[in-house]
Amino acid sequence: MTHAPIPGYHYDDPARPASPVSTGELEQLAAATLFTDADVAALKVAGEVLADQVEQILDVWYGFVGSHGHLLAYFSTPEGTPIGEYLGAVRRRFGQWITDTCTRPYDARWLAQQEEIALRHTAERKNATDGARSVPHVPLRYLIAFIHPITATMRPFLAAKGHPEAEVEAMHQAWFKAVTLQVALWSRPYANAAW
Template sequence: MMSAEQQRSIPGYDYGSDELAASPVTLEDLELLKQAVLFTGEDERYLRMAGDVLESRTEQVLDVWYGFVGGHPHLLHYFTDTTTGEPDAEYLARVRERFAQWILDTCRRPYDQAWLDYQHEIALRHTDKKNRTDGALGTPPLVPLRYLIAFVHPLTATIRPFLAEGGHPADEVEKMHGAWFKAVTLQAALWSHPYAREGRF
């Protein structure tokens, strides 16, 4: 796991900070969501295995993901300064560093209260707090929910070739990939909270 010094070196990465708001989703709710996506202890084990494979490949993974976003103007729009019409390069770079850490957090962090609180923070950074962390005040103030949901597939489909590079048997690659798919789906469900009307989450 990261040292405190390493954590501070990632712009805007404040996992475990006392300043983060507590998630409105309870740990009991989280357990029910895990059951809904069929997430088990075996998935936790295969996620840790996936983290070992992906640790040295995060930049390659991000090249694929950023290429995907950059190749679709309607997605790049949410990183674009609405005044100049140009992508905010600093914003993209800061998010990229956190995105790399998110890959490892998905695989290695225990899904406990600190993890749940940080999922809520990620959700807020797509909604009520978008742009504040990075001072990117010229970019659009909201990422629509439809894209958070739709992005589950690219994040899942594109990770499999990297998992296959770890030298594991095909059945273990499938289990790592399945565990990753469940973990991303679980997080997308949590990120949807700020978009839901009161009592409808």
């Protein structure tokens, strides 16, 4: 089954610039989060478990964002009107991010994708992909704060297919580490030389 291309999603574009983060730095960061080959294996299983639940996961996450005006503001005009097309475009890429987190190798191409995601939260590239007339950046504090809801809300979905509790816990911990690892990478443009 082939899927329609996702606008603004260019993971496999060979012209994408490399990340300024080296694979050696990625290995060190992974070690700092206790991310191991066992987590990679658990994420592969998680990818299978979550494959047909992505829209329901996004419903939960978008419900959370939509219920907090100060978060919805980052998908709204400067005057505060939510931009439906922008929310929808980001949603499609967010769904693909779930799949990529579980299934893609954490290599140089993955690092390049993380850098692009990071920049799209900053004044350098926010709104550019979708031509949105929204606020100019997402503060780093919210990327960090989102680690918890993006992790805590995932557990029921990981448990939905009847895997043993130990396997669900392994998938959940792997997801937590992967999200933390990515948010650490997304902090690079904010911290710049201090990163």
